[in-house]
Amino acid sequence: MKKTIVxxxxxxISLISESCGEVVKTTFGNHMVYVFISDDNxxxxxxxxxKEIRTEVIKYTYEYEVDNDKNLEFTYFPKSNRLNFGADEFxxxxxxxxxxxxxxxxxxxxxxxxxxxxxxxxxxFFNEDYGILAIGNVxxxxxxxxPYKSDLKTAKGIFDMTLR
Numbered sequence: 476m477k478k479t480i481v482x483x484x485x486x487x488i489s490l491i492s493e494s495c496g497e498v499v500k501t502t503f504g505n506h507m508v509y510v511f512i513s514d515d516n517x518x519x520x521x522x523x524x525x526k527e528i529r530t531e532v533i534k535y536t537y538e539y540e541v542d543n544d545k546n547l548e549f550t551y552f553p554k555s556n557r558l559n560f561g562a563d564e565f566x567x568x569x570x571x572x573x574x575x576x577x578x579x580x581x582x583x584x585x586x587x588x589x590x591x592x593x594x595x596x597x598x599x600f601f602n603e604d605y606g607i608l609a610i611g612n613v614x615x616x617x618x619x620x621x622p623y624k625s626d627l628k629t630a631k632g633i634f635d636m637t638l639r
Contacts, residue, residue: 500527505623506537509630510616517627520545522620524606535606537620549607558601560610564589565599573636577629578622579605598637611637 510518520539527534532552539545550559558565571585579602586599596615600608610618617637619630 498527498529500525507621507623507625508537508539509619509621509627509634511619511630511634512616517630521623522547524620526606533603537607547607549601551601551603553603558586558599560596560599563596565597568598571598575608575633578608581605583608600633600636609633609637 504523506522506524508520508522510520512518520541522537522539525536525538527536531554532550535549535551537547547560551557552559556567565586565588568585568587572582573585574582581602581604583600583602583605586597586601588595588597594614596610596612598609598611602608607620609620612618617634619633621630621633
């Protein structure tokens with residue numbers, strides 16, 4: 476009986492360690508985040524982006540040193556091309572890719588929520604290399620994530636794209 480339990484425990488440990496895969500954590504520099512409460516009420520905040528890459532998943536963590544309650548986490552599943560934010564899952568909107576050469580060499584994709592509620596967070600602009608570019612929201616502020624020391628004009632242009 477003891478031998479069976481030991482074998483089961485070792486098998487379980489082996490399965491868990493294989494499913495986790497190798498973790499490579501890359502921390503990027505600060506991002507300037509523009510929080511659009513309205514067209515004329517815009518807050519600027521500095522966030523630190525950490526990107527954690529695993530075999531099956533990539534986790535993006537945006538840390539706000541001033542208030543940890545404002546930290547944001549996103550999980551991207553490359554095989555299924557799905558993005559999770561909070562309790563919501565997002566899928567790519569077909570044919571809605573675009574480039575912003577000054578920010579990333581990879582195309583950004585537009586993601587929409589699989590939730591059908593009217594007050595859901597969407598769209599999310601994202602690419603695997605850069606992370607989140609913007610989070611649109613009907614009932615809450617829209618957030619634009621730009622490289623550190625970016626300008627408000629670029630942020631407003633991306634904000635306008637979330638309204639379309």
